[in-house]
Amino acid sequence: MDVFFLYGLLVVIVVALLVWYFFTHRPDKLVPIIDDQKCHRILLTKALRQLNSKITWKKDKDEWEGIFDYQSGHFRVRQTKDTPYLQLMYLFFYETDFSDLELVREICNLCNKNTEISKLVYSIDEKQGTVDLHVLEGLMLPAKHAVGTLQRALNEIFSWQNAFTRRYNEAKGENDKTPGRDQEKSAASISRELYMLHEMEMARQTGQAEWHTSERSPEPLRQLLASALNMTDIVPARLTRFHEEGPSEVIDDPERILNFHYADSLICDNQWAGTSAVLRLDYYDPRRPARLRHLLIVLNREDQTAETLYYRATLTRIPLSADRQMRTDAVEGDDLSRSVLLGYDLDSDKQADKFQYILKEAEAKQQAGSTETLTDDERLLLSLKDAHTGLNVYRGKQLFLQRRYYEALLLLEDAYRRIIRLSAKDLHTMQDVYFEVCYLVGFCYSQLHQYERAAYYLEFTLPLHRVNYTEAYVNTLVAAGDIRSLNVIDTLLSQVIPSSDDEDDEEHAHDSQPLEELMPFANFLRRSKATVLIAQQRYKEAEALLQELLNDPENTAFVLKELAHIRKLKGEKG
Numbered sequence: 001m002d003v004f005f006l007y008g009l010l011v012v013i014v015v016a017l018l019v020w021y022f023f024t025h026r027p028d029k030l031v032p033i034i035d036d037q038k039c040h041r042i043l044l045t046k047a048l049r050q051l052n053s054k055i056t057w058k059k060d061k062d063e064w065e066g067i068f069d070y071q072s073g074h075f076r077v078r079q080t081k082d083t084p085y086l087q088l089m090y091l092f093f094y095e096t097d098f099s100d101l102e103l104v105r106e107i108c109n110l111c112n113k114n115t116e117i118s119k120l121v122y123s124i125d126e127k128q129g130t131v132d133l134h135v136l137e138g139l140m141l142p143a144k145h146a147v148g149t150l151q152r153a154l155n156e157i158f159s160w161q162n163a164f165t166r167r168y169n170e171a172k173g174e175n176d177k178t179p180g181r182d183q184e185k186s187a188a189s190i191s192r193e194l195y196m197l198h199e200m201e202m203a204r205q206t207g208q209a210e211w212h213t214s215e216r217s218p219e220p221l222r223q224l225l226a227s228a229l230n231m232t233d234i235v236p237a238r239l240t241r242f243h244e245e246g247p248s249e250v251i252d253d254p255e256r257i258l259n260f261h262y263a264d265s266l267i268c269d270n271q272w273a274g275t276s277a278v279l280r281l282d283y284y285d286p287r288r289p290a291r292l293r294h295l296l297i298v299l300n301r302e303d304q305t306a307e308t309l310y311y312r313a314t315l316t317r318i319p320l321s322a323d324r325q326m327r328t329d330a331v332e333g334d335d336l337s338r339s340v341l342l343g344y345d346l347d348s349d350k351q352a353d354k355f356q357y358i359l360k361e362a363e364a365k366q367q368a369g370s371t372e373t374l375t376d377d378e379r380l381l382l383s384l385k386d387a388h389t390g391l392n393v394y395r396g397k398q399l400f401l402q403r404r405y406y407e408a409l410l411l412l413e414d415a416y417r418r419i420i421r422l423s424a425k426d427l428h429t430m431q432d433v434y435f436e437v438c439y440l441v442g443f444c445y446s447q448l449h450q451y452e453r454a455a456y457y458l459e460f461t462l463p464l465h466r467v468n469y470t471e472a473y474v475n476t477l478v479a480a481g482d483i484r485s486l487n488v489i490d491t492l493l494s495q496v497i498p499s500s501d502d503e504d505d506e507e508h509a510h511d512s513q514p515l516e517e518l519m520p521f522a523n524f525l526r527r528s529k530a531t532v533l534i535a536q537q538r539y540k541e542a543e544a545l546l547q548e549l550l551n552d553p554e555n556t557a558f559v560l561k562e563l564a565h566i567r568k569l570k571g572e573k574g
Contacts, residue, residue, distance in 0.1 A: 037064070037079055040086060040141065044077065047146040051154075070154055077139070086139040090157045094133040094165060098124070100172070104131050107167050111160060117153075118160050135160055214345035215270055218261035221281075224297075227406050228315055228338045230450060235284040237292065241265055242278040257281070263344055266299045266311055270346050275301045294318040302341065309344040338448060340406035343399075359390070389418045393437060405444040412441045416457075435461050439469050446472065451480030467521050478528050481535060489529045496522045523549065527558055539566050 362378035396411035442457035533542035
């Protein structure tokens with residue numbers, strides 16, 4: 001009995017020793033994961049040394065930045081606090097004129113759809129009116145294969161540089177030849193305007209400070225609700241503010257809630273107070289006063305420049321549960337969510353001074369008789385006799401170009417109201433500005449999914465017969481599911497594509513534009529019509545139209561996608 005006991009004990013000891021040895025000598029213990037920031041920098045430095053490159057490190061607050069050259073390429077690498085990743089940056093690898101911004105954007109988007117880690121981005125040189133291209137890539141170096149991983153990342157960046165350059169050069173010639181390409185931009189949206197975009201981005205108008213967020217001119221919650229969600233008649237009950245640490249404040253006074261400076265939840269003393277904040281608004285809707293509604297507002301830090309802190313506000317209304325008084329398909333029961341990009345100005349007065357300087361320069365040129373040297377933006381400013389209106393239109397356009405549609409609306413709508421109050425004579429002299437403001441306001445509302453408001457403003461621009469204005473109007477009707485969309489598209493198509501009778505009319509043919517110049521617009525209309533037909537479940541008509549569109553290579557991707565969509569819808573219906 002004792003012998004068997006000893007043998008059993010010995011077996012247990014041996015097994016225990018084997019288990020201990022396995023777990024203390026497994027491969028991941030022999031090659032530990034490098035998660036210390038200093039170790040990452042050392043690892044990268046050694047890997048570059050093996051690639052015959054030397055990196056120079058410098059520290060800025062909580063960030064480390066390194067600079068090195070590799071195969072004639074100048075690279076930067078950034079390491080932020082509390083993250084194992086390194087950001088590899090290949091900056092300014094290509095430069096082109098701002099007039100080709102749309103082409104640059106298209107190619108960047110095309111490349112980014114096919115990249116796995118690398119991302120192509122562009123920036124604006126406001127002084128030179130140029131667009132600069134960059135490649136960014138997140139990098140995690142394993143201890144055992146650091147050199148190989150780094151080399152593959154660098155080679156991938158070079159390959160995307162070559163891909164962009166090749167695709168851009170191929171498309172550049174065709175882009176210049178495309179009829180009506182310049183019609184997609186308003187006259188003022190050229191290189192000089194891009195310079196203004198950054199120089200005047202945060203300018204504010206004296207006396208209208210409440211319209212723009214800054215430490216000296218905070219914006220109340222009521223304005224955000226009205227512009228982003230069109231919530232103007234609610235009755236607030238309670239506002240709870242949450243920080244990353246937990247709830248910090250509860251307000252139950254309706255007036256204090258509506259006047260609450262929401263940006264203060266994320267920004268304090270012109271600095272970030274955190275990376276995110278959450279506001280919960282409990283309120284009553286006059287249309288259904290017996291039901292308490294809830295709205296979540298999430299504020300997230302996005303980016304910053306020397307003049308501006310950028311943050312995103314995402315507003316989500318919690319849907320009501322269905323009851324006997326409200327059908328499940330009622331509009332009031334739908335959830336409502338909007339996201340807008342906002343900016344917090346750090347130096348508003350300085351930016352306003354820049355605007356005044358530019359205005360004085362324009363006036364000086366006018367007085368000297370040097371009107372031929374005026375830029376498009378200077379001509380616009382001179383056409384506006386009201387300085388308040390001039391600044392609002394000016395800044396509104398800059399915010400619009402940066403896709404800050406919510407903020408742009410605050411300025412552009414005020415400009416619209418001021419313009420329509422002008423005398424008939426003054427209104428005639430600045431009708432171009434009036435139509436442009438209508439377009440910008442309508443486009444902003446469309447991007448915020450407030451399609452009724454968008455259509456209202458965009459409809460004013462139709463008599464001009466400008467392609468970009470008309471396309472914005474059609475897109476708005478289609479997105480809204482407006483019953484007028486199909487009739488509007490058919491009417492426009494009849495104007496763009498001449499009938500057989502028109503072709504025999506030599507005088508008519510002489511006065512009209514060649515069909516080739518209108519084909520991009522015609523294709524847009526037919527694609528829009530196909531979208532409407534699919535939405536109306538008129539699949540046969542949609543398929544027939546899509547088959548016609550296949551004759552033009554420009555429509556191939558759209559057609560194939562929509563045909564597959566129709567097959568899917570038919571399958572679900574069957």
